[in-house]
Amino acid sequence: MCLSREELAELANAWIWKHHEKIVALSANYIGQLERGKIRWPGKLYREALREILGVSTDAALGFVNSRRAVVRLKDVDRKQFLRSGLGLGVGALVLGPMAALLEGGEPSPIPHRxxxxxxxxxxxxxxxxxxxxxxxxxxxxxxxxxxxxxxxxxxxxxxxxxxxxxxxxxxxxxxxxxxxxxxxxxxxxxxxxxxxxxxxxxxxxxxDWPLRAEILSSMAKQAIWTGQPDDGLTLAEQALVRSDRLTATGRALLHTDRARALAKMRRVSETLTAVGTADDHFAHSTPDDDPPCMAYYECRQVIW
CATH class of the missing domain: 1.20.1050 (Glutathione S-transferase Yfyf (Class Pi); Chain A, domain 2)
Incomplete structure (x- = not known):
């Protein structure tokens, strides 16, 4: 397996959300700082995620040392070597070429305190x-x-x-x-x-934010359908219809269209036609001025196909 810094960061973010339901923003820049030893003791959740992803049992195996508790220092090259070899990473995956290297080393942009x-x-x-x-x-x-x-x-x-x-x-x-x-x-x-x-x-x-939730689940449903998982797509579309009373007519039309696509992929013809009719009925009552910005793209032709 060959991962870039960005991919490793995304895996860690996903692992932390899955196991702790914490939203974090580990980045490729942060991974680079770990490699170079600029950050020697990342936060607890980051260390836990990286241990699991890289398949080691201790922080020391990752080259991390708590400077407040230990005198020993690992050389930066050891840390880099681990991050490359621990995942079987090729040098090209984590070391940029001479020109791209000019972009390395920047500090993360500060965020406002309030x-x-x-x-x-x-x-x-x-x-x-x-x-x-x-x-x-x-x-x-x-x-x-x-x-x-x-x-x-x-x-x-x-x-x-x-x-x-x-x-x-x-x-x-x-x-x-x-x-x-x-x-x-x-x-x-x-x-x-x-x-x-x-x-x-x-x-x-x-x-x-119920309309945004519906829009995101609709996007997830479409992706599932596009990637050959219409049953998952149907589940996601129906999950989005929970408390449909909090959605506009346009939002409900969007989700019933997603249901119709999923049902059609599963060749459930009668249910597909019913879902298309339901989407069309909701869209007939659509009032664009009531729709949130995330629904602005949705048009009649998406109901008709």
């Missing part, structure tokens, strides 16, 4: 920009920058934020994550897309 409406709107504006670029140029252009923006934005979730604004912060980050997940799926990076979608869904549920 989050307010301005920072939340900045995340929303970034999401709108990425969506526009994706629609114009394709997801390949935005995948790397949107993931970088998402990692930075996810760190804001741990910053101080007024209680009244925290749901909006989670919604904004979740919406950005949905865009990042779509970018990954659109270029065929399905495993990465699933991980980002799960993060997006966690944010939407934390915010109790």
């Amino acid at each position: 989050i307010g409406a301005t920072e939340i709107e900045q995340i929303r504006a970034a999401t709108r920009s990425f969506d526009s670029w994706s629609n114009t140029y394709g997801a390949g252009l935005i995948r790397e920058p949107v993931m970088g923006q998402l990692r930075w934005s996810a760190r804001l979730l741990d910053a101080t934020c007024p209680d009244r604004l925290r749901p909006e912060l989670y919604s904004a980050v979740g919406n950005l994550a949905e865009t990042a997940g779509y970018a990954a799926v659109d270029i065929g990076a399905h495993d990465a897309g699933r991980r980002v979608y799960r993060f997006a869904l966690a944010c939407a549920e934390q915010a109790q």
Whole structure:
């Protein structure tokens, strides 16, 4: 198995969410700092995740030393060698070429100590920009920058934020994550897309943002159908319809269309036709002015196919 720094970071983030339900933002830059010894004692959850992923039982085996408890220091080269050999990584997977090396060593962008409406709107504006670029140029252009923006934005979730604004912060980050997940799926990076979608869904549920939750589950359902798992797609679409009374008519039409796609793939013809009719009925009562921004793209032709 050959993993890049980014892939290792994403695996660790996914492992922590799966086992601790904690949203973290371990990045490729952070992995690089571990290699170089700039960070010698990462947080407990990071150490636990990396031990599991790399298949070792102790922090020392990873080259991590708590400087407050030990005098011994491991050379940076030992740490680098472990991170390469422990996963069978080729040198090319973690060591950049001479030109790309000029981009190494940058410090993570600082985050504000306190989050307010301005920072939340900045995340929303970034999401709108990425969506526009994706629609114009394709997801390949935005995948790397949107993931970088998402990692930075996810760190804001741990910053101080007024209680009244925290749901909006989670919604904004979740919406950005949905865009990042779509970018990954659109270029065929399905495993990465699933991980980002799960993060997006966690944010939407934390915010109790029902329309965003429905949109993310719809995206997850479509991905499952596209990748030959229509039964999973049907489950996700029906999960999104829980408390459908909190969705607009457009949102309900979207989800019944997803159900119809999944049922059609399973050749359940009668149920497919019923689902199409239900989607059409809901869309007939659609009022675009009532729809949240995440539903703006949905049009009649998506019901009719």
